[in-house]
Amino acid sequence: MTVTGYAAPLTDMRFVLEHVVDIGALAALAGFEHADPATVIGILEEAGRFFAEQLAPLNRVGDVQHSRRNDDGSVTTPEGFAKAYQRYVDAGWPAVPFPPEYGGGGFPWVVAVAMQEVMTAANMAFSLCPLLTQGAIDMLLHYGSEEQRETYLSKMVTGEWTGTMNLTEPQAGSDVGALTTRAVPADDGSWRVTGQKIFITYGEHDLADNIVHLVLARVPDAPPGTKGISCFIVPKVLVAADGSLGPRNAVECVSIEEKMGINASPTCVMAYDGATGFLVGEANQGMRYMFKMMNTARLSVGLEGLSLGERAYQQAVAYAAERRQGQAPGASAGSAIVDHPDVRRMLLTMRAQIEALRCVAYLTAECMDLAARHPDASVREARQELADLLTPISKGWGTDLGVELTSIAVQVHGGMGYVEETGVAQHYRDIRIAPIYEGTNGIQAIDLVGRKLGLRDGAAVTELLDAIAATAAEAIGAGDDLNVIGIALDGAQHALRQATTWLRQASADGRHDDVLAGATPYLRMAGVVAGGWMLARSALAASAIQGEATFTDEFLAQKTVTARFYATQLLPQAAGLLPAVTAGVEDLAAARF
């Protein structure tokens, strides 16, 4: 009864890449010429094979063994992790989306995101090491000096060295501005960094020869709060001028956390004791730099909900097909539980939301690619705004759904779902971190209503709503099967528009606590509607290409089934959230806790 297999959902991924977002169009952009659809699909097939074979089998091993800190401060990852990491590096996977000048593959971000989906599904705890490295690479690409890039980047792009992000301190979590780690200048132009950081993912490990820590700290006389934060490179092992590794730096992992999940990922308390650091960019600009790279990191975390949802879904489907209990309506003998309507509801609820999540995540990444590369400045700007709007939605809604989807998968397994041996409980425990880190989902919601709705004085969100309305109109006009989808989507879009208008007005009136009070239900509402939008587009696309050879008719017909189920049975939740968005702060303020 143990079902732990995972196969990359390549057909679904391909359908979304080719027909919901448009990787063909991306390949027409300067720098992406080599990323034609056939090449991309080939890469993803290979990635799917690699991650499923090399990483998926280590998922449970990692959960059972945990990463362990040794007395000397070193950290030992679970059996097989170091070897798998080496293979991952040898195969060249880390480099795929990064610039060719540092040894990268120069592929669009949406390709990296599709690859990440698979890697994370195969082994979320493993995937966090590349994920944090990606964040550090991103930071250095944008803000590192020529010399810093030369010293660190190519080693990080290949995965030979890994990276970390050091923000959190005990008193400074969501409130990054409260951090107290300090950096003082040394005579040689470097800095001495001192302080303690917590929750540092892969802060120490045995996968690579060096770890490039990016550490937020305060320089002498820095202004208080977020305006006085600077970013430093603090390598675990100092790098000599010729690129060779020198002595150990004064940074140490002093303990690792015992967590609910992602046990193979060492969550470290890091002590910096006059460690040698190198300022990135200018002093006191660290928060600005961080914000710049947050979109990609937040999208990647949102993706974790998709990944673990998909993996748990595959297990649930396999279990439901195999497990026999009772007799389904119309059956003449014992039935597999997949034949029971209530179990089918659980599976279809999972599938519909997984497909919606995938479309929204890939769309967000496509927007980032267009924002970076499109020749037309107005397109770049509009796509950047859409990416900015969709990022907190992908992160917040995506990770909340990750929790809900893995919970449904546990439920499909019945008592076996609660037993660790089955493996599905691990996904449920692993994913629970995702709504918390990289900005709690509350922070995402506040970002959405506080910053993103105001982009271009509200025009950005209006354009998004108009695009949803246009898809609804298209579906309404597209005939019987799609008509109900369009009607439901249009209703949901109207509710979201009403909520948006209310929040924009409250904001204009200076009723900021009313805006904050509505943030979380608004984010959920926006996610539910964005998902419905994307599934409607998916059904329209499937209907348009019916008969083409790439996808079977059955596959394409199922897109309509899924979209219709979502539109008629899940999307009505959106209107149910409107009263909570527009209630204002009154009752929240009146409550005494």
Added chain:
Amino acid sequence: MTVTGYAAPLTDMRFVLEHVVDIGALAALAGFEHADPATVIGILEEAGRFFAEQLAPLNRVGDVQHSRRNDDGSVTTPEGFAKAYQRYVDAGWPAVPFPPEYGGGGFPWVVAVAMQEVMTAANMAFSLCPLLTQGAIDMLLHYGSEEQRETYLSKMVTGEWTGTMNLTEPQAGSDVGALTTRAVPADDGSWRVTGQKIFITYGEHDLADNIVHLVLARVPDAPPGTKGISCFIVPKVLVAADGSLGPRNAVECVSIEEKMGINASPTCVMAYDGATGFLVGEANQGMRYMFKMMNTARLSVGLEGLSLGERAYQQAVAYAAERRQGQAPGASAGSAIVDHPDVRRMLLTMRAQIEALRCVAYLTAECMDLAARHPDASVREARQELADLLTPISKGWGTDLGVELTSIAVQVHGGMGYVEETGVAQHYRDIRIAPIYEGTNGIQAIDLVGRKLGLRDGAAVTELLDAIAATAAEAIGAGDDLNVIGIALDGAQHALRQATTWLRQASADGRHDDVLAGATPYLRMAGVVAGGWMLARSALAASAIQGEATFTDEFLAQKTVTARFYATQLLPQAAGLLPAVTAGVEDLAAARF
């Protein structure tokens, strides 16, 4: 930052017992004369002290240490459990609700339920031992022979011996009728029971001298399926005629499961190898007996959602008051996170649903008491029907909320919520079993729409809907503060009525798969509306007794705040579920997995 304290919410419990349900009226019934409100409140205060002091501190110990099976088949519970259990027995707590003729306290079931709320919140894994014993007692009280009761009951009522329920086998979970354990008659009138049972809670342990297993098995030539199931008493240690303990019976714990939570509760695989058993009641009537006692067991499991929700809420409030991050709107300096509107939304969302759950659970228990004791047969019948309707709702909605509430509490804690040391992660892991066992929530939903809506040809559910409508009307007429509550409740009641009518019609038309397809969203909808109903009654009651000395004005005013928040911000979910209830099976059937 570790906050693991728990205090029984005595003021809330008292308010519900005295003013939402009516323990005063129960004390007027024959047999309950001693259960006057003052006595009941006194008992609960004492219970609150005992469980908080003796059991709450063992909760994390139990999670870390687990119950462990030794090589000889014995099971060792975590440090302190055996001593705590002994104190629990010595203090007389197990006996409170059971009949005086077997040494019980003869208190109403609603008092037992209030006590259980506290015991479970203090230590869910511990509470499962008394919970299963309660089920076994219930069965023997109803169906045991005079001799069986004499031999076993008084020892079980005092807690000196514990009980188990042995239903599940690997191939027989929700489908109990598929079980294959067999019993053959012996010459002396006893039986020899052979087979393997799984998921047996406290099937073996070191808390008591004997364990009375109730085992479902098939006698020779039994009809197939549920009609051929018989129930046997199989004591761990055989009992001599004089009541003294004899030799060990041929029953053994062969392994225990590694689970996601409730680690202190040993979940045993039990092997019966020609074990001596004693038939309870008549052969082939086991399922009927089980159904009879399911209501109390299912209500108790539903209560687990309330208990862990309450405990997690207390921790979340304490953490939010202590943890300082950022600056709330209008604050001049750093704020405790409890001052941020988004955190207040999380806390109030928890509190509102916890209070709603408590009311519904206590109401269900009160119905059971009235059904058992009321002098008027028509009242007994109507209350039994209401208990029958509310039981699957309490279980299904209550345990789903338990998962959601503990998840919110994790979220309030941010990163610390994911770290095991904080303790809140344990509640989240522990409660995840509750939607699964004692009939999965899918089974509860099917029970609700398949059996319960048809009670008295639909008149029972119509009376419930009418009662909700009457409360709505009362609130609408009760003035400003309560008016909006009434309006929202009336809208939700209409939606639930529409869903009910649709399901009844589908049932009448023989469209059973349409009924099954709508079961789960209907149960949720019914729970959400029942909760709104109870909170409206709570607000009305609070408004009526404003100024009385027992409760502070502030406490009573908060009942209105909570009810209004629930009515205006959470209750609208109900209408959002209507389309899913009434969608029919079409898309579920069309999906290919």
